[in-house]
Amino acid sequence: xxxxxxxxxxxxxxxxxxxxxxxxxxxxxxxxxxxxxxxxxxxxxxxxxxxxxxxxxxxxxxxxxxxxxxxxxxxxxxxxxxxxxxxxxxxxxxxxxxxxxxxxxxxxxxxxxxxxxxxxxxxxxxxxxxxxxxxxxxxxxxxxxxxxxxxxxxxxxxxxxxxxxxxxxxxxxxxxxxxxxxxxxxxxxxxxxxxxxxxxxxxxxxxxxxxxxxxxxxxxxxxxxxxxxxxxxxxxxxxxxxxxxxxxxxxxxxxxxxxxxxxxxxxxxxxxxxxxxxxxxxxxxxxxxxxxxxxxxxxxxxxxxxxxxxxxxxxxxxxxxxxxxxxxxxxxxxxxxxxxxxxxxxxxxxxxxxxxxxxxxxxxxxxxxxxxxxxxxxxxxxxxxxxxxxxxxxxxxxxxxxxxxxxxxxxxxxxxxxxxxxxxxxxxxxxxxxxxxxxxxxxxxxxxxxxxxxxxx
Amino acid sequence: xxxxxxxxxxxxxxxxxxxxxxxxxxxxxxxxxxxxxxxxxxxxxxxxxxxxxxxxxxxxxxxxxxxxxxxxxxxxxxxxxxxxxxxxxxxxxxxxxxxxxxxxxxxxxxxxxxxxxxxxxxxxxxxxxxxxxxxxxxxxxxxxxxxxxxxxxxxxxxxxxxxxxxxxxxxxxxxxxxxxxxxxxxxxxxxxxxxxxxxxxxxxxxxxxxxxxxxxxxxx
Numbered sequence: 001x002x003x004x005x006x007x008x009x010x011x012x013x014x015x016x017x018x019x020x021x022x023x024x025x026x027x028x029x030x031x032x033x034x035x036x037x038x039x040x041x042x043x044x045x046x047x048x049x050x051x052x053x054x055x056x057x058x059x060x061x062x063x064x065x066x067x068x069x070x071x072x073x074x075x076x077x078x079x080x081x082x083x084x085x086x087x088x089x090x091x092x093x094x095x096x097x098x099x100x101x102x103x104x105x106x107x108x109x110x111x112x113x114x115x116x117x118x119x120x121x122x123x124x125x126x127x128x129x130x131x132x133x134x135x136x137x138x139x140x141x142x143x144x145x146x147x148x149x150x151x152x153x154x155x156x157x158x159x160x161x162x163x164x165x166x167x168x169x170x171x172x173x174x175x176x177x178x179x180x181x182x183x184x185x186x187x188x189x190x191x192x193x194x195x196x197x198x199x200x201x202x203x204x205x206x207x208x209x210x211x212x213x214x215x216x217x218x219x220x221x222x223x224x225x226x227x228x229x230x231x232x233x234x235x236x237x238x239x240x241x242x243x244x245x246x247x248x249x250x251x252x253x254x255x256x257x258x259x260x261x262x263x264x265x266x267x268x269x270x271x272x273x274x275x276x277x278x279x280x281x282x283x284x285x286x287x288x289x290x291x292x293x294x295x296x297x298x299x300x301x302x303x304x305x306x307x308x309x310x311x312x313x314x315x316x317x318x319x320x321x322x323x324x325x326x327x328x329x330x331x332x333x334x335x336x337x338x339x340x341x342x343x344x345x346x347x348x349x350x351x352x353x354x355x356x357x358x359x360x361x362x363x364x365x366x367x368x369x370x371x372x373x374x375x376x377x378x379x380x381x382x383x384x385x386x387x388x389x390x391x392x393x394x395x396x397x398x399x400x401x402x403x404x405x406x407x408x409x410x411x412x413x414x415x416x417x418x419x420x421x422x423x424x425x426x427x428x429x430x431x432x433x434x435x436x437x438x439x440x441x442x443x444x445x446x447x448x449x450x451x452x453x454x455x456x457x
Numbered sequence: 458x459x460x461x462x463x464x465x466x467x468x469x470x471x472x473x474x475x476x477x478x479x480x481x482x483x484x485x486x487x488x489x490x491x492x493x494x495x496x497x498x499x500x501x502x503x504x505x506x507x508x509x510x511x512x513x514x515x516x517x518x519x520x521x522x523x524x525x526x527x528x529x530x531x532x533x534x535x536x537x538x539x540x541x542x543x544x545x546x547x548x549x550x551x552x553x554x555x556x557x558x559x560x561x562x563x564x565x566x567x568x569x570x571x572x573x574x575x576x577x578x579x580x581x582x583x584x585x586x587x588x589x590x591x592x593x594x595x596x597x598x599x600x601x602x603x604x605x606x607x608x609x610x611x612x613x614x615x616x617x618x619x620x621x622x623x624x625x626x627x628x629x630x631x632x633x634x635x636x637x638x639x640x641x642x643x644x645x646x647x648x649x650x651x652x653x654x655x656x657x658x659x660x661x662x663x664x665x666x667x668x669x670x671x672x673x674x675x676x677x
Contacts (some may be wrong), residue, residue, distance in 0.1 A: 003640065019590070023573075027527040074567065074591070128645055129617045155617045155647075165621040170565075173618065199566055201618050229570050260519075261526045261570060268525075297522065297575065300664040306522065349515070370649050371617070 003233035004242045007080060007283055013236055014078035022066045022072045023262045025370075030268040033061040038318055039267045040326040041308040041313075047404035048356055048397045049314040052322075057076045059319040062274025063087055066231075071279050073233035074228065082282065092283045094325040098250045098287055100150055102220050105185075105192030108151040109288055111327045112320050112358040115396050120387050123329070123362040124148045127198055127224075128365040128374025129155040130422075132180075137428045139184025141377050143193055144431055147384050148220065151185065153177050153198030154396015157371060164200065171209040174200045178210045178217055196222040196252060203329050207240035211247055219248035221397070225284040226254040227276060230262045241284040253277065253286035256331065259312065260296035264431055266312040269293040272318035277326045290331035290362045292316050301335040301368045301416045304342065305408060310349065314357045314397075321358035330354035332383055338376045338426075339437050342411060347379050349407050351386035353451075356400040361387060366419060373419060374427035378433045378441060385455060386448070393454050406451040460506055471507045478511035478539060479518070481531045490542040498595035500543035501553060508536050511658045512582040520666055524627050526574060560600045560611040561589030562645075563622035568615035571645060574665040575611065584676075595625040602639050607644070608676050611668075612658075614645040617668055623648070624656040631657075640675050644668060 017025075033039075038056040049055065066087055071080040081286040096111040109121045125142035135156065142151055158164065160171040181195040182348070197210050197217050207225070210217045217223065223244055225237050233424065244251060257263050257272035273293050292313035297303040313330075320326040330353065334346035347364050354361055361383055365374040422428070425437040433441060447457050470493055477486035493503050495541045510518070518524035524532075560576045562568055569591050576634035580586040587601060602610050609629075612623045623643045630636040642660035643653050653661035660675050 024527060024530065027525075157617045157620070164618045165625075170618055201616055202567055203565065221561055228567065234567055258570060259525075260522065264525050264527070265522075295522075296526075296570075297520075302520075302664060302666070368646065370647055 001093045002086045002282060002443045004238065004245060004285065008238055008242070010080040010240065011073040011076050011233070012344065014073070014080050016077055017070070017079050019074065019077065019253055023230060026069060026246030027262050027264060028335055030065060030106065030263050030271045034267045039060040039270055040310060041266060044307050045132055045405065046401065048353065048401040048406065049311055049318060050397045055315060055318045055322055058270050058315050059274055059323045061271045062278070062319065065271050066275040067326065071089055071227070071283055072230070072232045073235065077220065080233070087278060087282070087399055088167070091324045094281055095287055096327065096371065098327065100194035100220055100222060100250055101246055102192035102218070105190045105194070106196065109149060109327055109360065111321065111325060111354070112360060114321055114358045115356055116358055117391055119391060120355055121149045121425045122147045122380070122384055123152055123196070124155040124377065125362050126152040126376060127454050128156065128369040129371040131371055132156050132158060134372065134423065134428065135180045136184050139181055140187045141428050142380065143185045143188035143190050145377055148193065150194035150196055152196040153181055155198065155328070157199060167203055168438050169190055170201045170203065170206045174206045174210050175216060179215060182215065192455035194221050196224055197408045198224055202234065202236055204236040204239040207269065208238065211243070212402055217249060221341050222250040222252055223298070224253065225251045225286060227280045227283060229258050229379040231276060231279055235264070237284055238389060245285050246442050251284055251286045251287065252288035253280040253284065254331070255280050255286070255289035255304045256292045256294050257412050258294050258296055258299065259306070259309070266293060266295070266306070266308045270312050270315050274319050277320060278324065288327045288329065291320060291326065291328040291359065294333070298335055299333070299367050304335050304346065304414050304416050310353055310404060314353060317357035319358050328359040328415065330359040331362045333367045334364065335367055335416035337366045337373055337417060338379060338422065339420035339424065339440070340417035341440050341444055342414055342417045343379065343419060344382055344441060345407060345411050345447070347383050348386050348444070348448055349404060351383040352390050352400055352404055352407070355387050355390050356395065372423065376422050376433065377431065378437060385397065386453065389453050389455050403452055406414070412448065460502060462501070463498065467496065470496065470498065471503055471645060474503060474507040474539065475511040475514070478508065478532060478535055479514045481535060483527060483535055483538070484643040486535055486539050487542060494543060494546055500547050503543050504540060504553070508540060509583060509607065512536065515579060515581050516666070516669065526577060529581050533577055536581060536583070538613045542548065555585040556609070556645045557585045557587065557605050557607040558609045558611055558672065559587045559589060559598055559605065559607045560613070561593035561598060561612045562591040563619050563626070564592060564594050564615050565622065566616050566619035568613070569589045571615065572613035575613065575644065578665040578669050579672060583674070595622055595629050597627055599635065601634070605645050607639055609640040609642060609672065611642045614643070614648060617647045620648060620652065623658070628655050642668070642671060
């Protein structure tokens with residue numbers, strides 16, 4: 001695979017491009033590829049793609065997009081060009097599984113297959129801000145979920161009661177975050193559970209400052225190094241990628257495309273959604289990705305569901321699983337907050353599509369998350385329950401699509417519900433939802449059962 | 458001259474200009490703008506009605522999912538070009554000055570998607586938007602706002618650790634005795650209305666559509 005040092009050199013020597021020109025060129029390129037490869041939403045009845053020929057065309061479009069565009073370095077405002085051969089070699093050389101954690105908590109994260117029957121790997125929590133008073137207890141709670149294979153960090157607004165502002169405080173806060181994570185997983189009786197550092201900020205010093213085999217990030221832990229939307233990289237992330245590549249930690253990335261942005265609509269987002277994880281792999285050596293397609297109006301909680309969004313995600317993930325070694329995860333980001341019926345219904349949709357399209361499951365958290373309002377362990381446990389049921393029931397793409405249609409009919413047109421803070425709807429001391437939330441959960445479970453999903457009672 | 462004073466043909470010309478902008482038909486829109494100037498229609502009326510109406514329709518198309526961010530960019534650029542053609546013959550004293558907004562993502566933060574959406578929405582609705590980009594030091598916002606005699610500074614932040622820089626801009630404006638000179642609006646993933654009030658911002662919006670509503674309210 002093309003070396004990270006070679007990428008570093010290209011960020012300094014590539015063609016200079018203004019960011020606006022890049023953005024518009026990306027739109028034109030992707031629009032052209034959507035037409036050229038005949039990528040089109042077949043209609044609102046379709047929630048999971050069953051057209052294997054389309055998957056192949058979409059993959060070709062993704063590769064051609066990366067070949068034509070390369071990656072944009074926002075630090076130097078230069079284009080990092082990639083040849084088709086470099087792209088295909090990188091795809092070929094990427095691993096299909098990642099070993100993480102230590103001792104009895106050691107886990108193997110694997111690439112799944114479309115309609116695969118193995119249970120999903122799971123990251124149950126975080127990637128959302130918490131206040132420092134409850135952070136260690138929150139981690140303890142999420143780490144107690146038996147199926148947790150790794151756990152991700154979180155952001156904070158203060159550390160030791162001090163505001164986090166400027167690089168020195170950020171580095172200190174980063175190290176405290178990882179310290180809290182270590183303490184939390186140890187308290188949960190899982191000292192070897194892999195943790196993934198969620199960057200407090202994306203400066204190189206923040207990313208690298210947590211590296212510490214004794215008290216911080218171990219070689220068996222991971223770090224989130226994400227490409228920005230529209231195939232944009234930054235040198236600070238590349239610095240970290242170079243250092244962690246030698247250190248040994250695994251890396252993961254947010255590799256989804258945002259429909260409504262410069263990639264265009266859901267069809268365009270399919271093209272970027274396929275190109276981006278490959279670009280992340282080449283630029284930062286990310287091998288685990290939350291993949292697929294999101295939409296600006298859903299990320300802003302303006303709309304609970306956009307027609308075609310689950311279909312678009314299915315095309316992306318089927319293509320990545322069929323033609324690359326990308327280890328895909330479904331990032332469950334409901335528009336509704338924790339403690340609500342709609343949050344669990346939205347989570348169910350994601351957890352039905354994940355096993356069918358070959359994805360693992362990644363921390364569910366409200367899209368417009370604010371401090372302590374992002375998630376509770378119940379949503380993670382619920383999504384595990386749903387995805388297991390899908391596998392045990394032997395649902396295929398067609399069956400899952402029919403079930404998703406019923407769910408979509410239930411939530412379509414609803415306004416996202418704001419939700420509650422973790423301490424309002426979850427009892428962290430006893431690791432269980434509060435009675436009101438427990439009732440909502442039972443009700444949602446009944447609704448899914450009535451729709452035809454065989455959930456354990 | 459008011460809209461009601463125009464003939465049916467002249468009104469039709471203004472409507473066609475708006476439609477061409479909404480359709481992002483550059484050639485047609487520029488041609489109609491030239492025709493409007495040549496017909497002697499008050500360009501201020503064309504700016505006030507055709508462009509303003511087009512801006513609303515483009516925003517609605519984005520909101521409904523028919524248009525995407527690049528369409529907003531193209532429509533915004535086209536409105537600038539059409540505005541320049543229409544403005545050629547307006548004496549400077551009759552030129553209605555656009556409200557100026559300095560916008561950017563605060564220091565230490567490289568996230569641009571939300572900021573781009575808001576900036577483009579502002580631009581396509583007739584504001585003079587100066588996008589400072591990402592990772593912008595607090596003092597740069599203030600210097601640019603002073604230089605342009607801006608009406609508003611709009612600050613985006615997607616990280617809890619960069620939200621304090623929104624406060625820094627406001628605090629710096631206060632210490633420099635400039636707080637009353639510029640409205641300050643904040644937004645971004647973790648930013649809430651409570652936080653905006655806490656740091657003394659004038660406005661807050663949770664997304665681009667709400668931001669446009671808020672800015673119109675603040676700068677009317």
